[in-house]
Amino acid sequence: MTITIKFFALGRELVGKSELQKSYDESVTVGKVLEDLRAEYPRLAQMPSMLLAVNMEYSGEDTVLKDGDELAIIPPVSGG
């Protein structure tokens, strides 16, 4: 199964792209995907709090992802 991960705001700078896809052999939780992303992008791992959404619905790390799901990662923004 394949899921799409979308990065918002500063998240784009931390991973160097606004969107990527990941494939898994079996179902995964949001937490597992985050763990993989943090290992791959150490700067993302430095963000202590991020808002997560699956298919633009608020999500915790326990949510189980299905094929085709879209995970949005939304770090806090401070500019004004």
Add this chain to the structure above:
Amino acid sequence: MNTNSILTRDEILRYSRHLILPEVGMSGQERLKSSRVLIVGAGGLGSPVAMYLAAAGVGTLGLVDFDTVDISNLQRQILHSESRVGQSKLESARERLQEINSHIQLNLHQGKLTSSNVKNIFQEYDIIIDGTDNFPTRYLINDASVFMGKPFIYGSIYRFSGQVTVFDVSRGPCYRCVYPEPPPPELVPSCAEGGVLGVLPGIIGTLQAIEAIKILLEIGDPLYGRLLMVDALSMKFHEIAIPPNPGCPLCGETPTINEFIDYEEFCGVPQTDNEQHEDEMTVHELRQLIDSGKQPTIIDVREPVEFEICRIPGATLIPLNELPAMIHQLHTAEDIVVYCHVGIRSRRAVNFLREMGFTRVKNLSGGIHAWATQIDPDMPVY
């Protein structure tokens, strides 16, 4: 006839397009006149918020800011104008807002919002609007709003995207429910480092102003528990429901924050800037090295668009994100000086290079900004 109205004849004429809206009417406009709204920050977001709320007839507007008007503000901070550069933002705002509406009361709170003055300032207002540009003040506003039971209209901007919501713990989450902890400061680019489209705060600020009017008039559905995200490049508006978080350290079931904290420390802002790193180099020292023919390898870790604006002669561009992949181009035996815009990204680069075994690497203090202001007056400053 509304002979008892608190609105004068002049005001009735001025607000006539409001008065004929059933959702506003005389009573709504009178309510706006009796309302008190505080805007923290008279910058990109604060400008449209203050101008529209002044025009709409919010009777008392408070503004908090400590800063002066800089020419680089004018790209987005439409409260201010060329003739006000160098003056206090609040004085500049006063002139502009009084021109728009002389019927309203303006309270200018000159200075920074701090743990010690926040209660005294907030208690005079019904609604708090966040137009700040930094995490310590945002957390302070959130905590004070929760402690004092005030609705807090949040807005923030970054590059081409923005966020808006309304925090009120009697109706939804607080900011800490969503983001319990701020990111470390080295990951946070300011408007100066990250850039922002000048029109964007116009969108986000006007959305904040609309939410303020709705809350004051108790009409419509304010963004309680809904984070609205605006992306100007794709021109998409996304909404995410944000529920209260039972584990929130501030408004959750077992709160751990019961009073104001040290927000600068919480957000990891260095307490003193005068901590002298031995691997810092001043622009004058670099100039002397170049003049004496001992030019080091100069690495510019800014982005290509910044390199196009100006560069130190002889510098090689390696954007910070690309440094790990390009490190083979550098040699540990050579003297290396790294610079960026003001010295923050280059500090990260220097620390990274040191970890990778480079010992002869220095950070140019103050970055190319210092070079432009102290060494090369012909170089543009941005």
